[in-house]
Amino acid sequence: MDLSNRTVLIVGGTSGIGRELARRFAAAGSTVAVGGRSPKALTELADEGFGKITIDVTDSASVASARDAVLARYPELDTVVTMSGVMLLEDLRDPAHFEAAATTIDTNLLGTIRVVDAFTPHLIRRGGGTLITVTSGIAFLPFPPMPSYAASKAAVHAYSEALRAQLDGTGVGVVELVPPAVATAGQEKVNPHALPLDDFATEVMHLLSQDPTPHEILVKGVLMHRWAERDGTYDALVAQRSQALAMLPGRQG
Structure with a gap:
């Protein structure tokens, strides 16, 4: 992909990974608009030169x-x-x-579908994207x-x-970005093994720039997760990660 x-348009790009990717795309020479709900964050991004779009992915009318x-505009x-x-x-x-669970599914899954549905016809009409x-x-x-997050x-x-x-032959590609734990919004304090945001973004942009662009953008730090079943490490890693259940309020004390 030529960057x-x-x-x-980065929907959900007002903070963290999305905000950093917006900056990276812009630095590579692209025009970037960012969508989100936070007026303050959108104003800050506008001050940096980004287009700002108010959007709530849980609301079909807002997405439309x-x-x-x-x-x-674009x-x-x-x-x-x-x-x-x-x-x-x-x-x-x-x-x-x-x-x-309902909030998570509505935002993470249905929100993704709402946004994809909103822009797919445009991309098909233009013959690529x-x-x-x-x-x-x-x-x-x-x-x-975080069971519903995982689901x-x-x-x-x-x-x-x-x-x-389904989009094969339309000229519209689908790329899946698969982040590991990335040090954003204090995550480095919660998870000392979280990948620094700058390192993550650099690796992502390098992978996106490949020709052809991989169907899955897998930084080195996520390979352990992606291939756990294939590598035979899945059961042991899930058991290890289950120790974190002690952080649930009902399990403390």
Whole structure:
């Protein structure tokens, strides 16, 4: 993928990985707009020179309105990154977890589908472009305290595979970005093994720039997760990660 002279929309790019990728695409020579819900963050990004788009991926009307605004301002849009997501703890012994599960699925999975549905017709009409979905290493190696997060990201992986197959021949590519734990918003304090954001973004942009672009963008730090079943390490790693269940409020003390 030629990273220069593209027109990119990053939905969910007001912080963390998305914000850094917006800066990297812009530095490579692309025009970048960022979508999100935070007025403060969007204003900050506008001050950096990015287009700002207000969008709530859990609201179909908001997504449709954002699509119309984006295409009116950026008719040459050729790249859509959909990465809005939430990570919530859930204790499956307590039925009250269902609200967190519903929020997670609505944002991470249905939000992705809403955004993809909104822009796919445009990309098909123009005869080419790229949809970039964002999953997680947790899609392939669950983190037990966040079951619905893992399920939602595994679902986005499967959806991305099916979407790629259905769009074959249209000129529209589907690329899945699979981050490991990345040190954003204090994550380095929660997980000392989290990959520094700068290192992660550098590796991602290098992989995206390859020709052909890989179907899955797998930085070295996520290979352990992605190939755990193949490598025979899955059961031991899930057991190890299950020790984190002690962090759930109902399991403490």
